[in-house]
Amino acid sequence: MEKYQVAILIGVISGFLDRWVMLRNDYRHYPTYPHGHLTHLALGFIAASLGAVAVPAIAKPDYIAVTFLVLAAQQFREIRNMERETLNKLEETKLIPRGQDYIEGIARVFEARNYLVIMTAFFTSLAVYAWRWESVFIVAPVLILISGKLMSGSYVGDIADVEEGSVHFDGSILKVNDVVIMNVGLPQTREKIMREGIGVIIKPKNDNARLSLHNPGQRMAIIHDVVSILGTKVDINETDLMPMARKQVDKGYLAFFVVANEPDVKFLMEIIKKVPVLETTRGTALNSFFGRKAAD
């Protein structure tokens, strides 16, 4: 086989592999829709081809081909729109919505993954073309590891401490520790909450974390992830037991309340720790001069 053919082939394979590995990472963030998998693998294949073809095209040199490759890369912007649209459509029939911030975060991640695939395919084929084909065994795993690193953001567990809270009533006001959650009118609902409700306190570690948790989009993401794993006793027209996350306005920590199908506070805390911190909600107070000054 010609050298450029080997480079393209190996580039495509390693890029595709990269997409596949990252797709498996999606599992928890994004329910596995089988057809969605196929779509993303196919797009990942196209991205890998783009990246792999670029090196021989530049080396030849065929600058028209390179220009076309750049144009083709623009197509991947559509992926973000596609994901956003799908998730927004699904949102309308959800009892516990994901929230716009979470959807935007997922859509961005899906777009970014394809650029990482292009990068992996490009550098692998570059290494193969410039050096020898065995180099793929070093370059591809390293690039796949880097892609994984770049794609993994921080989690709520990194920015906050999660502790068990006590669910109790002050008259008709439901509270978790000292945070007011809501007013519950019916005595039988109160009894049910006392029997089955679980509460958790999420304490931010610094001012940035406090601002992240302050954002309703981040709270919706937490609620959605918990409910999608532990379940909820909310039904259509029965919204009394809605899971909620409310802020202690003076101290800035969150109280989370849920009546779950699987009332297991230990796993609830683990799930909350594993909720991604959304990039659109990330607090950056400590990056600014006055933010740092005011923090003490």
Place this chain on the structure above:
Amino acid sequence: MSTGLSEFILAVVTRDMNKVKGGGCPIFLAADQQEQEKMSLYLARILGGVVHDLENGVYFICKH
């Protein structure tokens, strides 16, 4: 896309008519607490709202 009212009082269930005035939503008079709870529960389920207690003998159903 479905549309509907939210953050709106759909009905008031009271044991004391002197505690509620004005209009905007129907007011139901209950004879005792048991009836009040039952009426509130039914109304909440039918209207898709949540029962809230003002702790003065007045319950209301609100849609969130």
